[in-house]
Amino acid sequence: MKGSFIPKREYGIRALAILMAFFCFCWIYPFLWMLSASFKSTMEIFQKGLNLIPDHLSFENYWRAWVKGGFSGYFFNSVITTASCILVVVFRCALAGYALGRYHFAGKRAIMSVLIATFLIPLGTTIIPTVQLSQHLGLLNTRTGLVLAMSGGGQVASILLYKGFFEKLPDSLPEAARMDGAGFFTIFSRVMFPMTGPVTATVVILTFMSSWNNFMLPLVFTFGVPSLRTLPVGMMAFQSANETDWSGMAAAGMMTLIPVVICFISLQKYFVSGIAGAVKG
Numbered sequence: 001m002k003g004s005f006i007p008k009r010e011y012g013i014r015a016l017a018i019l020m021a022f023f024c025f026c027w028i029y030p031f032l033w034m035l036s037a038s039f040k041s042t043m044e045i046f047q048k049g050l051n052l053i054p055d056h057l058s059f060e061n062y063w064r065a066w067v068k069g070g071f072s073g074y075f076f077n078s079v080i081t082t083a084s085c086i087l088v089v090v091f092r093c094a095l096a097g098y099a100l101g102r103y104h105f106a107g108k109r110a111i112m113s114v115l116i117a118t119f120l121i122p123l124g125t126t127i128i129p130t131v132q133l134s135q136h137l138g139l140l141n142t143r144t145g146l147v148l149a150m151s152g153g154g155q156v157a158s159i160l161l162y163k164g165f166f167e168k169l170p171d172s173l174p175e176a177a178r179m180d181g182a183g184f185f186t187i188f189s190r191v192m193f194p195m196t197g198p199v200t201a202t203v204v205i206l207t208f209m210s211s212w213n214n215f216m217l218p219l220v221f222t223f224g225v226p227s228l229r230t231l232p233v234g235m236m237a238f239q240s241a242n243e244t245d246w247s248g249m250a251a252a253g254m255m256t257l258i259p260v261v262i263c264f265i266s267l268q269k270y271f272v273s274g275i276a277g278a279v280k281g
Contacts, residue, residue, distance in 0.1 A: 140221060
């Protein structure tokens with residue numbers, strides 16, 4: 001009996017673990033339900049309700065979304081658009097963070113204040129001027145215009161991550177390169193930027209999730225050219241004025257969500273180390 005005695009603290013830890021497991025299940029349940037619904041028919045979705053076990057696994061919904069729904073083309077558009085946005089954002093934010101983190105110049109405080117203030121500006125308020133500017137430049141209804149619109153926002157969090165990382169690097173690195181005759185861009189591209197692996201991985205994850213799941217800008221910029229639609233916009237094909245293909249939409253949603261999950265799981269350790277390395281005093 002003495003060996004089976006469990007301290008009160010142990011009971012508290014177990015109760016907390018059970019409570020956290022319950023909340024985790026509640027948090028992940030919508031994802032599990034959508035995964036289950038992607039293998040059901042529309043009638044079975046309404047008949048089964050919250051039941052997660054389908055009567056039988058059917059991949060017909062995925063075939064209908066990929067072939068009939070045009071998701072093969074939408075997937076290609078999303079890959080090209082997201083990859084282009086990542087390249088633009090990483091280059092622009094790394095360069096801005098390097099200048100703010102390593103150099104002292106007049107107006108630096110004002111620039112930082114403006115950048116931080118942009119956190120308070122709702123993203124929806126910038127759509128109209130973005131569309132008007134793109135229309136004047138002849139970039140509306142083009143992939144180039146969509147990429148520039150999606151990657152041309154403030155991206156303040158990414159800039160601050162790079163700034164926090166660059167300002168903690170020792171001065172001996174750029175000084176040694178400068179003594180060898182290296183210029184600004186040479187020092188940045190060959191000495192400083194290669195050291196930003198974890199921070200760059202964090203920025204890649206943030207940009208990937210933002211660009212891949214963006215709905216409003218791709219909807220506006222591809223309204224006149226349906227062939228340029230991305231996955232989130234393409235999901236509207238399963239909804240009409242009279243009915244909604246819920247099973248096909250569930251399959252399309254899983255096809256849209258799975259790349260995000262894979263990207264985050266693959267770069268998770270770099271994401272954590274990048275955040276810690278940028279904010280650590």
